[in-house]
Amino acid sequence: MHFTLGELLLDLVQNAANAGAKTVRVSVRERNGRFAMTVSDDGAGMPAQIVTRATDPFFTDGRTHPGREVGLGLAFLRQTAEATEGSFRLQSQPGEGTTVGLDCPADHVDLPPFGDPVGCFVAVLCTEGVGEIEIARENESGAYTLRSSELEEVLGDLSSVEARGLLGEYVRSQEDELWRR
Amino acid sequence: MAKMTLDDLRKLRDAKRRELDMRDAENKTIQVIVGMGTSGIAAGAKQTLAAFLTELEQHGLSNVSLRQTGSLGLDHAEPTVEVRMSDMPTVIYGKVTPEIAEKIVRKHILGKTLVNDHIYDRPAADIMEGTK
Structure with a gap:
């Protein structure tokens, strides 16, 4: 089971990478008493008959892990939406990509904590196999955007230990500012 | 911490690069x-990934590339970590808690000794073939 929303987010981004996405856009917003998280990709997408079964934990298309008989990422997200009286969105078109979203009351007792946003966003930005990853973060007092291409231009290979450390410092400064106001 | 701009980040990188003589990705040997x-x-x-980052930074191991991937296929032994380096067999460690991550850095990477009780597999032959 995933204990934080950040873990759910990492899972969705990994799904996008597995789907061959070249671009992944993530948004994490906490405004007007709502928490909303969306992941959009331009990967392979899913046909309608797969979309209707994608949140069934005992269904998997078997492409990523042949032989495995469960697929839990989307099921966890839908479960979270149902537990918090929120909404779950899954839209997908073969050849165009997939958008997955959660929107729910930010103060619902059953909404898991986000966890460690800095570590989560660094891990998202370091996801391998995706050309561009964009994270839009917003709350009542402000917003910031992280783009992997800009950060790679400054830091070089994000898998190096030094780059990851500096990336963590950068993201922490953005996150701290967001909550300081 | 004051909010950093990309220019601030660039300056910090340059300072760190001078300090550590940072190498390019091509020179990462581990x-x-x-x-x-x-x-x-x-x-x-x-948490395992964070522990590796902390430990590698502490030891100043700039020749290590810390990467992340999807499932390595050993769900019963998660968290799993593959370590590739010259003069050592490529292995997949399982049940790698932050404490075991520290042990892997100290014993495997620095000491060139396998952490035997956490070895779960080595990559399948077709994966090894693809990396040659």
Whole structure:
């Protein structure tokens, strides 16, 4: 089971990478008493008959892990939406990509904590196999955007230990500012 | 911490580069690959990744590339971590808690000794073939 929303987010981004996405856009917003998280990709997408079964934990298309008989990422997200009286969105078109979203009351007792946003966003930005990853973060007092291409231009290979450390410092400064106001 | 701009980040990188004589990705001779699929994340792979980062930084190991991937196929042994380096067999470690991550850095990477009680597999032959 995933204990934080950040873990759910990492899972969705990994799904996008597995789907061959070249671009992944993530948004994490906490405004007007709502928490909303969306992941959009331009990967392979899913046909309608797969979309209707994608949140069934005992269904998997078997492409990523042949032989495995469960697929839990989307099921966890839908479960979270149902537990918090929120909404779950899954839209997908073969050849165009997939958008997955959660929107729910930010103060619902059953909404898991986000966890460690800095570590989560660094891990998202370091996801391998995706050309561009964009994270839009917003709350009542402000917003910031992280783009992997800009950060790679400054830091070089994000898998190096030094780059990851500096990336963590950068993201922490953005996150701290967001909550300081 | 004051909010940094990309220019601030660039200056910090330049300072760090001078300090550590940072090498390019091509010169990274050791790869640590953490499985970050659904089961890995649920089992604590993010904490494992953070522990590797801390330990590698502490030892100033700039020749290590810390990468993340999807499932390595050993869900029962998550979090799983593959370590590739010259003069050592490529192995996949399982049940890698932050404490075991520290042990892998100290014993495997620095000491060139396998952490035997956490070895779960080595990559399948076709994967090894693809990396040659």
